[in-house]
Amino acid sequence: MQALIPDYRRDLEIRRYPLYIYVLVPLAALVLQAWLPRILGRFAYMDLPLLVTVYFALNRRSPIHGTLLGAVMGTLEDGLTQGAIGIHGIANTVCGFLAASIGIRIVVENNIIRMMLNFAFTLLSSATMIFISRVLLGLGWHTAWLDEVLRAAGNSIAGLIVFPLLDLTQIRD
Amino acid sequence: MESFLSRYRNLIVLLAVLLAQVIGLAVQVRKPLAAAPGAAGGPAVHQTKDGRGVMLIRLWSASLVTPFERAIHGSGEGLNGLWSEYVDLRHVKDQNKDLQQTIDRLRLEQAELREDALQGQRLQAMVKFRQNYVYQTTPAQVIGTSGSTQSHVIYIDKGALDGLAQDMAVITGDGIVGKVRDVFPHTAQVLVINDQTSGAGVILETTRIRGILRGNASGQPQVINIIADQRIQPGEHVLTAGGDQIFPRGLPVGVVEKVLPDPERGSFINVVVKPAADLQHLDEVLVVTSLDAHLSPQQQADLATSEDLKGAEAAADAERKKAAAEMEERLPGLKDPNAPNTPAVAPVIGPDGKPIPPPPVAPKPLPAAHPDRFSPGAAGDAPTSGTDSGADTPDASTDSNGAEKSEKPGKPATPKSSTPSAPAKPKGSPTTPKTPQFSGRVQ
Numbered sequence: 175m176q177a178l179i180p181d182y183r184r185d186l187e188i189r190r191y192p193l194y195i196y197v198l199v200p201l202a203a204l205v206l207q208a209w210l211p212r213i214l215g216r217f218a219y220m221d222l223p224l225l226v227t228v229y230f231a232l233n234r235r236s237p238i239h240g241t242l243l244g245a246v247m248g249t250l251e252d253g254l255t256q257g258a259i260g261i262h263g264i265a266n267t268v269c270g271f272l273a274a275s276i277g278i279r280i281v282v283e284n285n286i287i288r289m290m291l292n293f294a295f296t297l298l299s300s301a302t303m304i305f306i307s308r309v310l311l312g313l314g315w316h317t318a319w320l321d322e323v324l325r326a327a328g329n330s331i332a333g334l335i336v337f338p339l340l341d342l343t344q345i346r347d
Numbered sequence: 348m349e350s351f352l353s354r355y356r357n358l359i360v361l362l363a364v365l366l367a368q369v370i371g372l373a374v375q376v377r378k379p380l381a382a383a384p385g386a387a388g389g390p391a392v393h394q395t396k397d398g399r400g401v402m403l404i405r406l407w408s409a410s411l412v413t414p415f416e417r418a419i420h421g422s423g424e425g426l427n428g429l430w431s432e433y434v435d436l437r438h439v440k441d442q443n444k445d446l447q448q449t450i451d452r453l454r455l456e457q458a459e460l461r462e463d464a465l466q467g468q469r470l471q472a473m474v475k476f477r478q479n480y481v482y483q484t485t486p487a488q489v490i491g492t493s494g495s496t497q498s499h500v501i502y503i504d505k506g507a508l509d510g511l512a513q514d515m516a517v518i519t520g521d522g523i524v525g526k527v528r529d530v531f532p533h534t535a536q537v538l539v540i541n542d543q544t545s546g547a548g549v550i551l552e553t554t555r556i557r558g559i560l561r562g563n564a565s566g567q568p569q570v571i572n573i574i575a576d577q578r579i580q581p582g583e584h585v586l587t588a589g590g591d592q593i594f595p596r597g598l599p600v601g602v603v604e605k606v607l608p609d610p611e612r613g614s615f616i617n618v619v620v621k622p623a624a625d626l627q628h629l630d631e632v633l634v635v636t637s638l639d640a641h642l643s644p645q646q647q648a649d650l651a652t653s654e655d656l657k658g659a660e661a662a663a664d665a666e667r668k669k670a671a672a673e674m675e676e677r678l679p680g681l682k683d684p685n686a687p688n689t690p691a692v693a694p695v696i697g698p699d700g701k702p703i704p705p706p707p708v709a710p711k712p713l714p715a716a717h718p719d720r721f722s723p724g725a726a727g728d729a730p731t732s733g734t735d736s737g738a739d740t741p742d743a744s745t746d747s748n749g750a751e752k753s754e755k756p757g758k759p760a761t762p763k764s765s766t767p768s769a770p771a772k773p774k775g776s777p778t779t780p781k782t783p784q785f786s787g788r789v790q
Binding site: 208325 | 356357360364365368369371372375401404405407408409412415419489490491492493494495496497498500502529536538542543544563564565566628629
């Protein structure tokens with residue numbers, strides 16, 4: 175329990191990154207998300223834009239920042255699909271806001287916590303998208319829940335690689 | 348007020364962003380009109396034609412991502428090409444020579460086939476039957492996907508500047524892939540047939556059952572709205588039906604993988620199809636840009652060459668037949684052209700024990716219009732007349748000797764013979780009265 179309580183002297187400080195990281199990393203996530211299924215086929219169980227949103231929201235610890243980043247990333251994801259613009263946008267917005275809110279309250283340096291958070295946020299994103307498409311919009315789309323669970327698992331594993339790499343880019347005092 | 352805003356700033360921003368996106372969604376999705384008053388309108392549908400603002404977002408997204416995808420794809424191709432096109436060039440010259448010969452041969456074959464196709468279309472036009480044919484395709488490379496499991500779209504490296512337009516069919520050599528949904532200047536978005544919002548008219552090859560092909564939640568294409576039918580079995584081929592004005596008729600779609608009951612409607616089934624094209628690993632596709640008969644100059648030249656060759660072949664064939672006919676006339680006859688078409692009969696033995704040679708064939712007289720007793724074949728004259736006029740009597744039930752055919756049941760009737768049949772005929776054989784004939788008139 176002690177590990178989850180932030181140390182106000184160090185853990186509550188806002189992580190800062192160079193400006194080009196804020197541009198390049200989301201862009202790279204979008205490009206890879208669109209390109210990797212060509213290599214992995216239907217086994218590309220990951221959502222890199224969501225992963226990047228969660229990472230910056232957790233580390234910046236700013237709900238507004240997480241909200242806006244999630245909205246932009248989600249909207250761009252929607253732009254690459256044939257569906258309505260806003261489905262991914264709303265899901266990522268909610269995830270970004272919640273990730274930032276959680277990042278304020280708990281320590282997110284632990285890999286297990288990061289895995290659990292990624293798993294939970296990916297499932298939340300899937301649930302939000304399904305809610306929007308089926309309930310809010312009434313689109314008769316069907317969902318394969320196993321694929322969504324696998325996507326969440328894939329995101330958790332990808333987070334173990336991506337988060338430490340992004341940690342290296344933060345500005346240290 | 349200021350403290351309220353600062354205190355709930357995060358929530359206010361969140362709600363504002365969410366509200367803006369919800370409004371945006373509401374604009375894009377419409378509820379279909381009910382078919383009849385009081386009837387349910389069915390599930391909502393996403394507008395197939397995007398508004399200006401939505402199109403702008405799609406354009407920005409594609410412009411942001413596709414250049415990098417194109418660069419990644421190009422660099423991969425470049426590395427492969429560096430090896431295969433500059434380093435590994437063994438036996439290329441021989442292969443090139445063989446391929447050139449093959450191309451020449453295939454071009455002529457293609458021209459012949461096109462000629463037949465054009466003829467078929469002319470015949471179809473005569474019977475007012477319209478059918479689309481693939482005439483012009485543009486090859487394109489797949490450079491990316493949507494990246495979403497809910498959305499099965501791909502991006503190709505050809506766009507409006509390459510002549511692509513919306514609703515063009517996208518195929519591979521194996522089968523259909525999808526249709527062009529959005530076109531940007533240098534790229535295009537293709538909606539793949541395994542997406543839940545796609546639709547293609549298909550027909551089962553054997554059972555001739557028609558349906559609509561659409562993706563399911565697992566990303567497998569399936570034919571929906573089919574009434575349960577025991578005849579549909581796995582392995583049956585599925586073809587495009589041609590009624591959707593996008594895919595030409597008869598293109599392979601895939602084979603039936605399994606038949607599942609429709610979970611929402613009990614009497615209907617969903618036929619899951621294993622696509623003929625590998626939709627998960629698409630590299631190169633063909634966009635059908637034209638369904639009209641516009642032949643390129645090269646194709647027209649090939650067609651003319653084919654017609655010339657075909658004309659020369661026909662002329663040579665006719666010449667050969669003519670020469671064979673002339674030769675047949677000049678050669679000593681192996682068979683008498685005047686000989687009647689009769690099977691061989693046993694030689695007639697004369698009173699001296701020697702076979703009597705068959706007399707020359709005499710033309711058969713036509714039946715007299717007004718026969719009298721002097722007419723050949725009249726009663727009492729038949730055995731010595733030297734003619735077989737009795738065979739030509741209208742009474743078909745008698746043979747050449749006047750004997751009834753039914754006299755020897757189960758045995759073929761006596762073949763006609765121009766020889767006097769009296770010697771071979773047993774005495775006292777029943778004869779039928781012959782119709783008096785007059786041979787001097789022609790009816």
